[in-house]
Amino acid sequence: METRLLDLLVCPLCKGPLDHWRPPHQERQELVCHADRLAFPVRDGIPVMLEGEARSIGNEPPPPPVFPKPSAPDAA
Numbered sequence: 094m095e096t097r098l099l100d101l102l103v104c105p106l107c108k109g110p111l112d113h114w115r116p117p118h119q120e121r122q123e124l125v126c127h128a129d130r131l132a133f134p135v136r137d138g139i140p141v142m143l144e145g146e147a148r149s150i151g152n153e154p155p156p157p158p159v160f161p162k163p164s165a166p167d168a169a
């Protein structure tokens with residue numbers, strides 16, 4: 094249910110789709126708008142869609158994907 098809810102959310106600024114960051118090694122989750130380069134926090138499973146609460150991700154590299162990629166054949 095939570096995932097469904099998060100999937101329905103859009104960026105409050107540009108109304109664009111949000112990327113759900115869920116790093117496996119930490120409990121912290123974020124909803125990221127790549128257009129605005131902002132990451133909105135998810136606290137206790139509740140997304141905080143406030144611009145003032147969002148952090149800038151301007152110069153950060155993207156996190157590892159939420160779902161592991163299927164192991165590609167090693168061509169090398």
Ligand SMILES: [Zn+2]
Nearest residue numbers: 104107126129
């Ligand atoms: Zn946006």
